[in-house]
Amino acid sequence: MKFDLFRAGLAALALAALPATAFAHGSMKPQHGGIVQMSGETLIELVSGPKGTDVYLSEEDEPVAATDYTAKLTQTLAGKKSEAALKPAGGNKLSAPGFKAAKGAKVVVALTDKGGAKIFATFQTK
Secondary structure (H helix, E strand, O other), X not given: OOOOHHHHHHXXXXXXXXXXXXXXXXXXXXXXXXXXXXXXXXXXXXXXXXOEEEEEEEEOOEEOOHHHEEEEEEEEEOXXXXXXXXXXXXXXXEEEEOOOOOOOOEEEEXXXXXXXXXXXXXXXXX
């Protein structure tokens, strides 16, 4: 069996590039204490608090302007659905004041950008 130095070098180079590729879209760590999902290039963080539910948008660790989107939340719990509009609340934050994400619910965030492209993220609340 002949050892091919060129192929071995290519394989080593490909393995060395794996960690950089794995983090190409930025951190998946929640920045606001919520839960995160990746949809395409967009990181969506769902945060439920006493005043309502907020969603934060980013791409490659950079905030994405919430004003570029129309959005809504759809929650399903025990076969019942409820919806709420998300409104821009400054920077990369969208808010649904008064909307409480229930524990154990499935929550879908539906975003539509100004060009009409749609982004969806599904969360299972804890």
